[in-house]
Amino acid sequence: MEMFDLASVLGSHHVVLYFYPRDNTPGCTRQAIDFSDHDADFAKEKCIVIGISPDDCLTHADFRDEHGLSVELLADEEGEVCKLYGVWQSETRDGVMKRGVRRSTFIISSDGVLRHVLHDVTPRGHAAEVFQLVKQLNSRKLNGNRQKHGRHA
Template identity: 60%
Template sequence: MLHQGEKAPAFSLPDADMEWFDFGSLRGRQNAVLFFYPRDGTPYCTLEATDFSDHENEFAKHDCVILGVSRDDCLSHADFRDKHGLSIRLLSDEEGEVCRKFGVSQFRERDGHKKLCVIRSTFVVDKEGIVRHALYDVQPKGHAAEVYQLVKGLNGKGRQHAHR
């Protein structure tokens, strides 16, 4: 798991349009909200992604870009984005490498089989690439609003305490 104050891992992933995104390109320019979710199109993942999309402009006012990451492929992301009118950038981590770097992969047992799953998690990363908030196993309802309050505090006075 990553913790507040640690440097966010570097990575490059393709998005829904199969264009590569380099996380390091934000350094010195923008804050980032990086949210990891289990699967495109499931009810809670849709709720979370549409909530972040609906408030993307508010985050942008605080120099913050929102990035969604799952292990779905680019085509699945494109369908998910188009079906629900999502404006946020969705990144494909098919190999699960970035999920491992951020500590959001976990084996869970379902129907007697162990399966590697993505834990719904969100990271607020400042312009210098430092994790300011690491939230694991989050509840999607109201999550975007909670994260927005954390982002508003980034450019404010002093650092906020880590939330779990």
């Protein structure tokens, strides 16, 4: 129930922003639990994981408490952030216009660069896939530093 400023963590952490349709649906619950199960691994890689959906803060709190989630959950009730990231979608099903969130993940490196965009992800195993991409960010950074220092040695 507090505001979150992405800029406040960039510079020191990579950020995984994952957008999901709704709390307490089977796929969304699986995804949130998987990210929470890997929370310590992400922290070792200096990365924070943030889930965003149109649910309100109280719904997020119940969802977090019911499933023992450790990832940060942000409420985007008006869909403003979802629209900024292009994951708010409209579709017609059975003649009815429905709006919702396209399940997507964005990986932003600590230098503020968007490194990976994954759309229409499958919840099962997604956290492990994202973790490998974050690890690659850190290994590239280390290898880049080694090469940089190696040229001057």
